Each structure stands twice: as structure tokens, then as C-alpha cells.
Amino acid sequence: MAEQRVAPTPANFAVWFQYLAGSQDDLRDAIDLLIDHNRPFDSRTNQDLFETYIAPQVSAIVVRTSERLHALMGAAKEFLTTAIADNHSQMQAISEVADQGKAGVDPKALVAQLMNELARAATRATRLEAGFAEKTRELDVIRDSLSRSEQRARTDTLTGLANRRALDEFLRKAQATAEWGEPLSVLLLDIDHFKTFNDNFGHGIGDQVLRLIAKVLREKVREQDLPARYGGEELIAVLPDADLAASAETAERIRRAIAECRITRRSTGEILPNISVSIGVAQYRTGEAITDFIERCDRALYLAKGGGRNRVVTEIELERAGAAG
Known part of the structure; x- marks a missing residue:
């Protein structure tokens, strides 16, 4: 972005990140076409x-989710309205049966009428329960869709590793723990x-290389670690x-595994x-900025890289190099 003199705004970062x-x-x-033609x-x-x-992409997700939630809330409101109306009707019917009992109506007829009202109420309740179960399933689908969208927003699309947003969040939490003395x-x-x-074999092969190295990195770190692009x-x-x-040993295992890849x-x-x-390796120092x-x-x-590449260097060697210089 600096090379092309692109202003560092959130929208521009989103564009160039996807690029x-x-x-x-x-x-x-x-x-690429704009760059090739020297377009500013x-x-x-x-x-x-x-x-x-x-x-x-952003608008489509927001609009679809909003529409589905709106429809779901409308259906839930309709079900509740129906349930309230049915409840009033049932109470009214039972009250009428009770009044007839006081008036000396044949008990057998009253029992039959009461059983009929209760059966109708049970049917309405079953129908209502089925409707709510269906809407609950729809709500679960929406929740899963939002969860997947959130996951995509935190994942690098090419490598499948965490992206910068997820990395920054993880680092902030890890820093807070490290301030208490944890390495x-x-x-x-x-x-x-x-x-x-890339120049010799093309971007497609370059992407394949990146995915391969990301896979090795993911496999060689622990479950509690965060590999990211x-x-x-x-x-x-x-x-x-x-x-x-310990981190230098992990880095060396990663380096060797990649060197053995074909x-x-x-x-x-x-x-x-x-x-x-x-690979460079460093350990956090209490109180320093990330x-x-x-x-x-x-x-x-x-x-x-300056020392011949295909090697691991820790901050200790960096300090020694600085002292020697």
C-alpha cells in the first residue's frame, strides 16, 4: 500500500488484505491491471x-441475516398471539361448562363437552409446540451461520490460519497473562x-507453497499456540x-520439516x-509493548536471512551480533 501510495484507511486495508x-x-x-498501467x-x-x-460481501451477510431474523421474530409473534387467543378461548369454554354444571345439566354431557375442549386444547398446544420447535431450528441455523461468518472473519482465506485480527486479539490476551510472569x-x-x-513458477504454485508451510506450522505447534499469517x-x-x-526447539522442528517437504x-x-x-524467535519482556x-x-x-537463510535465530544471537558490531 505504501508503494502504491494507498491511504491507510480501514476500507483500503480490507481491499489490499483480500488482494x-x-x-x-x-x-x-x-x-494488477491498475498497477501495470500506472494508474494512481x-x-x-x-x-x-x-x-x-x-x-x-459484507452487505449480503448483514442483509440475509437481518431478513431471516425479522421473519423469525414475526413468526414467533404470530405464534404467541395465537397461543394467547387459544388460551382465552379454552378458559371461556371451560367456564361455560362449569356454568352448565351449576344449572343441573346432565353430567355425562358435561364430561363429554369438557373432554372435547381439552382435546382441542391439546391439539392446539401440539401444533404450537411444533411451530416453535421449527423456529428454534431456524434460529440455530442463523446462529451457526453467524458463527461461521465470525470464524471466516478471523481466518486467512489462503492458508486457513488465523488472520491479523485474530492474531492481535490473541496477543493482547497472552500479554496480559505474561505480565504475571508466565513466559x-x-x-x-x-x-x-x-x-x-513465484516469478519462476507462478502465483498458483506460490499459493500451494504457502498452504503447505501453513500446514506444517499448524502441525508442529501445540494446541494452545496460535499459528497465523x-x-x-x-x-x-x-x-x-x-x-x-523451548520455542527455539519448536522453530527448529518446523524448519527441518519444511526443508524435507517436496x-x-x-x-x-x-x-x-x-x-x-x-525463523526468528523472541521472548516477551515484562512491561514492553507488543x-x-x-x-x-x-x-x-x-x-x-542475512546469515545464509534456512536457519533459526533467537534474540540471544541478535544481542550477540549487536555487541560484536
């Missing part, structure tokens, strides 16, 4: 991109020579209750060159 995620081919093609990303162009490719570490991972790989070809994992040494071009069966990653924490990990990552 980098690669989830919308039309959006990617539109932006002015306010009008940015607004058009948002309204064309992002807003319809908290982060490892930041970057694919070596990824741009060259940090941006572009950078992935991150937040490791609560893990010190620097990628095959589906269309031709061609085995592509091996891929590798560089941005400083991540920045230290990022510097460790770039020390790994």
Missing part, C-alpha cells in the same frame, strides 16, 4: 474497489527466495507458556526445487 490473500481473482486482476490509487479508485469487491514467545517465519519462486509470505506463531529455549506441480508431475524458511516484542523477533528473522 494479498488471493481469495478473489477478480480483485487481484483489477489491481486515488480516493475515487479506492472507493470503487471497496464498493465493487468488498462491500457486497510468552513468538516465532516469525519467512519463506526463503519466495519472490524468485502475518502478511505476504510471513507466518507467525504465538507460544504462551513457552520460554525462548512439492510437485500437479499439472505435469514435475518435482519443484526444495523450499526453506528462515510492537517492540514483534520488532525484536523480526530483527532476529532478518539476521537469519
Whole structure:
């Protein structure tokens, strides 16, 4: 966005996030075309991109959910109104039977009439219960749909990992726990020579590589850890209750597993060159800002890349390098 001089607004971030995620081919093609023709990303162009490719998705979800809830509440109101009316009718009918009993009407006829009213009331109650059960199921469907929408809003569409929104929330909670003395570490991972790989084999293969590395990352961290896509070809994992040494061991397992991966071009069966990653590892320091924490990990990552790539560097080595410099 900085390179294209795109204003850092929430709407613009939404557009460019989806562009980098690669989830919308039309959006990617539109932006690539604008870049190829040196078109400026002015306010009008940015607004058009948002309204064309992002807003319809958001609006469609909101509108559909709102319409379904409105219909559901209308049906529930109708059922309740019917139930109240039926209750009044039943009470009136039973009251009339009681009055007839006082007037000396044949008891057998009164019993038959009362049984008839009770049977009608039971039928109405069964029908009402079935209607409410159906609407309850519809409400469950709406709730599940909203839950899935929330999950999608917190998930990177390309890799299936947590996105920046989910990452930021997780980090804030983990930081609060770490302030009480629990260790908290982060490892930041970057694919070596990824741009060259993309240029040589295309974005489709590049996306396949990202998904593969995301899968390895997800498998090698613990259940309580959060693997996420940090941006572009950078992935991150937040490791609560893990010190620097333990996190460095995890990072090394990830590095080795990725180095052993083999990628095959589906269309031709061609085995592509091996891929590798560089990883930086840092541990949270009580009282520091999360941005400083991540920045230290990022510097460790770039020390790994500068030191030959395909390696893990912790903040300890970063400090040693700084002292030596």
C-alpha cells in the first residue's frame, strides 16, 4: 500500500488484505491491471474497489441475516398471539361448562363437552409446540451461520490460519497473562527466495507453497499456540507458556520439516526445487509493548536471512551480533 501510495484507511486495508490473500481473482486482476498501467490509487479508485469487491460481501451477510431474523421474530409473534387467543378461548369454554354444571345439566354431557375442549386444547398446544420447535431450528441455523461468518472473519482465506485480527486479539490476551510472569514467545517465519519462486513458477504454485508451510506450522505447534499469517509470505506463531529455549526447539522442528517437504506441480508431475524458511524467535519482556516484542523477533528473522537463510535465530544471537558490531 505504501508503494502504491494507498491511504491507510480501514476500507483500503480490507481491499489490499483480500488482494494479498488471493481469495478473489477478480480483485487481484483489477489491481494488477491498475498497477501495470500506472494508474494512481486515488480516493475515487479506492472507493470503487471497496464498493465493487468488498462491500457486497459484507452487505449480503448483514442483509440475509437481518431478513431471516425479522421473519423469525414475526413468526414467533404470530405464534404467541395465537397461543394467547387459544388460551382465552379454552378458559371461556371451560367456564361455560362449569356454568352448565351449576344449572343441573346432565353430567355425562358435561364430561363429554369438557373432554372435547381439552382435546382441542391439546391439539392446539401440539401444533404450537411444533411451530416453535421449527423456529428454534431456524434460529440455530442463523446462529451457526453467524458463527461461521465470525470464524471466516478471523481466518486467512489462503492458508486457513488465523488472520491479523485474530492474531492481535490473541496477543493482547497472552500479554496480559505474561505480565504475571508466565513466559510468552513468538516465532516469525519467512519463506526463503519466495519472490524468485513465484516469478519462476507462478502465483498458483506460490499459493500451494504457502498452504503447505501453513500446514506444517499448524502441525508442529501445540494446541494452545496460535499459528497465523502475518502478511505476504510471513507466518507467525504465538507460544504462551513457552520460554525462548523451548520455542527455539519448536522453530527448529518446523524448519527441518519444511526443508524435507517436496512439492510437485500437479499439472505435469514435475518435482519443484526444495523450499526453506528462515525463523526468528523472541521472548516477551515484562512491561514492553507488543510492537517492540514483534520488532525484536523480526530483527532476529532478518539476521537469519542475512546469515545464509534456512536457519533459526533467537534474540540471544541478535544481542550477540549487536555487541560484536
